[in-house]
Amino acid sequence: MLIFKQQTCCFTGHRNLPKYEEQKVLTRVRYILEPLLNRGVKYLAVGGAVGFDMIVAEYLLDHRDKYKCKVISFLPYPDWRENWAEEEKEEQPDYRRYGVHGPVCPEE
Secondary structure, rough: OOHHHEEEEEEOOOOOOOOHHHHHHHHHHHHHHHHHHOOOOOOEEOOOOOHHHHHHHHHHHHHHHOOOOOEEEEEOOOOOHHHHHHHHHHHHHOOOHHHOOHHHHOOO
16 A cells, blocks of 8 residues: 555646646646656546646646556546536546546545
8 A cells, every 4th residue: 555655646726727827837747747757656646626637637648658657537526527617618628538537526
C-alpha cells in the first residue's frame, strides 16, 4: 500500500477559473508534475468538477502517453455531468471518451 501512495498525486482546485488564467495554471501544474513523474509518480487522480479539475484532467489525458501515467477520475456521483449547463458540457472533457472511469461517491 505504501508504494501505491508514494506513486500517486491528486489534483483538485477552484471551480471558477478565468479563461485567461488557464495557461498560467497549466504551467504551474507542469512545473510541479514533471519532477514528481521523474521520481516515480504514475497514478494521477483528478476530481470531476468544472474549472481546475477539468482543465488538469484534459491536460493529463492528452499527455498520458508522454508521461506514461494512469489517470484516475474521482467523480462526485453517477452521471455527474447531467446537471451541467450545455456550454459547460461542450467546453469540458468527458472522461468517458478516454475510457477512463474511476470511483464514484456512493449514493446515500
